[in-house]
Amino acid sequence: xxxxDGKQTSNNIKDEIxxxxxxxxxxxxxxxxxxxxxxxxxxxxxxxxxxxxxxxQKVGFNSTLIDLPDDIAEEQLLDEIEILNKDNxxxxxxxxxxxxxxxxxxxxxxxxxxxxxxxxxxxxxxxxMTLDLPSFLPATPYGILELLERYNVETSGKNVVVIGRxxxxxxxxxxxxxxxxxxGNATVTLAHSRTKNLSDITKEADIIVAAxxxxxxxTGDMVKEGVTVIDVGITxxxxxxKKRGYRLAxxxxxxxVSKKAAYITPVPGGVGPMTIAMLLKNTLQACENRD
Ligand code: GUN
Numbered sequence: 611x612x613x614x615d616g617k618q619t620s621n622n623i624k625d626e627i628x629x630x631x632x633x634x635x636x637x638x639x640x641x642x643x644x645x646x647x648x649x650x651x652x653x654x655x656x657x658x659x660x661x662x663x664x665x666x667q668k669v670g671f672n673s674t675l676i677d678l679p680d681d682i683a684e685e686q687l688l689d690e691i692e693i694l695n696k697d698n699x700x701x702x703x704x705x706x707x708x709x710x711x712x713x714x715x716x717x718x719x720x721x722x723x724x725x726x727x728x729x730x731x732x733x734x735x736x737x738x739m740t741l742d743l744p745s746f747l748p749a750t751p752y753g754i755l756e757l758l759e760r761y762n763v764e765t766s767g768k769n770v771v772v773i774g775r776x777x778x779x780x781x782x783x784x785x786x787x788x789x790x791x792x793x794g795n796a797t798v799t800l801a802h803s804r805t806k807n808l809s810d811i812t813k814e815a816d817i818i819v820a821a822x823x824x825x826x827x828x829t830g831d832m833v834k835e836g837v838t839v840i841d842v843g844i845t846x847x848x849x850x851x852k853k854r855g856y857r858l859a860x861x862x863x864x865x866x867v868s869k870k871a872a873y874i875t876p877v878p879g880g881v882g883p884m885t886i887a888m889l890l891k892n893t894l895q896a897c898e899n900r901d
Contacts, residue, residue: 611868614757614840614875620883623756624669627890631670634897642897643672644728644889645694645703649687649713650680654846655706662704665886671893674700684713688721695723702728702746702896704889707778725899728892731778740785746892751783753884754819754840759793763817763838763873766795771812773828773861774821775802779842783819808832820861830866838873842881 635641644666648659659675666673676690687705694703703726709715719727724734730746738745747755758765770787774780784800787793796817801808803822812818812832820828821842833839843861860877868874875881 611871612761612873614761614763614838614873614880616753616757616875616880616882616884617878619757619760620753620887622760623884623887624665624890627887627894628669630894635670639901640701640897641670641672642893643674643699643701644893645674645676645697645700647676647678647687647690647694647703647705649678649682649706649709652708654844655708659706662886662889665890666893669890671890672699680710681712682710684717687713687718691718691721695721695726700726701900702726702893704729726896728889728896730782730892736777736782739782742789742791746895747786747888748778748782749885749888749892750779750821750842750881751786752888752892753881754783754842755786755793756888757840757875757881757884758817758838761873763793765793765817768796768816769814770796770798770817770819771801771815772798772819772821773801773808773812774819774823774842775800776821779821780819783821787817787819822861824861825859826861826863828862828867830863830870833867833870835870836872837867837870839867839871839875840881841875841877844877844882 646659663673663675694700705718719731722732724732727735728746730748735745772780772784784798787796788798809832813834817838819840823843825845825847841860841862845859846856847859849857858878
């Protein structure tokens with residue numbers, strides 16, 4: 611069993627990005643600048659966003675964190691987005707999800723200038739991705755493709771089962787892995803909460819991407835020997851033995867699944883760090899597009 615080490619791989623990618631940034635700076639080219647909007651004070655979201663900002667510093671990007679109150683009106687958030695759209699120094703920005711109830715997520719994502727949409731969530735970028743046109747790829751699926759590529763996990767002709775049809779992970783992952791591309795060309799099944807006999811389907815899978823958000827959902831009895839397992843889940847599970855009161859659990863029961871897997875991502879240290887690295891890659895791309 612080989613661990614797909616997202617932490618190490620993401621550090622390699624960050625080193626590569628840092629070199630490009632250094633080179634840009636020495637040539638007098640613009641320093642990439644990422645902004646992140648966070649609404650409210652959800653603990654997990656704040657952790658993710660501060661990791662994104664810290665990673666910007668690591669690779670030599672400029673970063674701006676815009677922290678807005680939980681009860682902000684939709685109009686005000688849209689105004690903040692418009693400011694970032696117009697700010698010439700900002701190459702790309704993200705609005706951290708989820709958003710509070712009073713805000714229409716679709717409206718917010720559609721307000722982001724597609725050229726600065728480094729999350730790849732705007733319909734223009736989703737459409738381009740679907741049509742195999744150059745676009746910003748959503749960072750989590752992009753990170754999974756990169757991890758598979760760097761560990762040379764063959765996807766062509768393989769049976770892939772993606773569990774979960776979210777707009778951020780499952781749906782785009784299913785599209786990307788089925789495309790005629792390097793580390794694509796897979797036969798993809800997109801399973802979800804209405805799927806019947808899921809175990810029968812997962813047992814036929816060469817590669818499983820678990821992205822449904824239920825802690826330790828995928829168990830050893832649901833997979834075949836030699837499977838590759840990508841665990842996108844990261845749930846805080848109450849654990850009084852830990853000082854912080856919780857532990858982080860993936861969507862995969864690592865203990866049982868890793869006994870059968872050829873390759874598996876850990877949680878933490880698998881997909882999470884890759885997501886951040888690919889967000890940086892998209893931001894660098896956005897900056898280069900504007901050169
Ligand atoms: N919430 C969970 N994942 C993501 C992500 O990749 N981008 C944003 N903006 N919010 C998220």
